[in-house]
Amino acid sequence: MMQVFTETKWDGPQVKIQAKKVLNVSMFELGLIVEGHAKVLSPKKTGRLAASITTQAQGQGTKPESASKYGTGSTETISIINKPNSKNQVLVGTNVEYAPFMEFGTIFTDAQPFLRPALDLAKGKKLTVVEKNGKKYLKNYLISKAEYDARVTEYRSNK
Numbered sequence: 001m002m003q004v005f006t007e008t009k010w011d012g013p014q015v016k017i018q019a020k021k022v023l024n025v026s027m028f029e030l031g032l033i034v035e036g037h038a039k040v041l042s043p044k045k046t047g048r049l050a051a052s053i054t055t056q057a058q059g060q061g062t063k064p065e066s067a068s069k070y071g072t073g074s075t076e077t078i079s080i081i082n083k084p085n086s087k088n089q090v091l092v093g094t095n096v097e098y099a100p101f102m103e104f105g106t107i108f109t110d111a112q113p114f115l116r117p118a119l120d121l122a123k124g125k126k127l128t129v130v131e132k133n134g135k136k137y138l139k140n141y142l143i144s145k146a147e148y149d150a151r152v153t154e155y156r157s158n159k
Contacts, residue, residue: 011141018137024057024087025137026130030122031055031090033129035062037118038092039070043102047071049114052078052094058087092118 035055042050047070054062064078081093093099093115105111135142143151 015138015141018141022130022133022137024059026126026133027088027090028055028057028060029129029133030126031057031092032062033122033125034092034115034118037121038114041117042070042114043112044071048078049094049096049099049102052096052099053092053115054080054094055090055092056081056083057090058083 032055035053038053039050042053044050047067050070051065051067054064056062061080061083064080067078079095081091081095084091101109102112103115104113
């Protein structure tokens with residue numbers, strides 16, 4: 001019978017900290033993707049609605065843009081949406097009072113959804129974003145597939 005000794009260093013607390021960074025950064029990046037899609041999809045009669053769409057997290061957020069970028073260029077000041085109460089939330093939206101009527105329609109006008117379709121478009125990108133950030137923040141704890149395969153082969157041959 002052969003004995004195998006391995007030296008293992010437990011970095012559990014540090015890995016948890018890094019994993020939380022991956023989560024927070026990835027959530028904010030996904031919020032930015034939703035924001036970008038929503039700005040493209042929103043109706044642009046004056047550009048005010050598209051310019052007002054922002055992404056907010058506890059420690060960071062985007063600011064409204066100039067409406068002239070998207071339409072006729074209203075000079076009205078646009079406020080940002082509130083920041084979330086929890087660290088594990090990212091909010092994407094607008095404070096423009098007519099936005100819900102555009103998103104869902106009324107008895108007089110058809111809906112012109114922009115936020116829900118933007119979220120649907122971003123859903124397909126979540127694994128890519130999380131994988132990219134995981135590789136960035138957890139690189140010291142990851143091994144290559146070749147190294148993994150070598151370890152498995154060595155382990156099986158020592159059984």
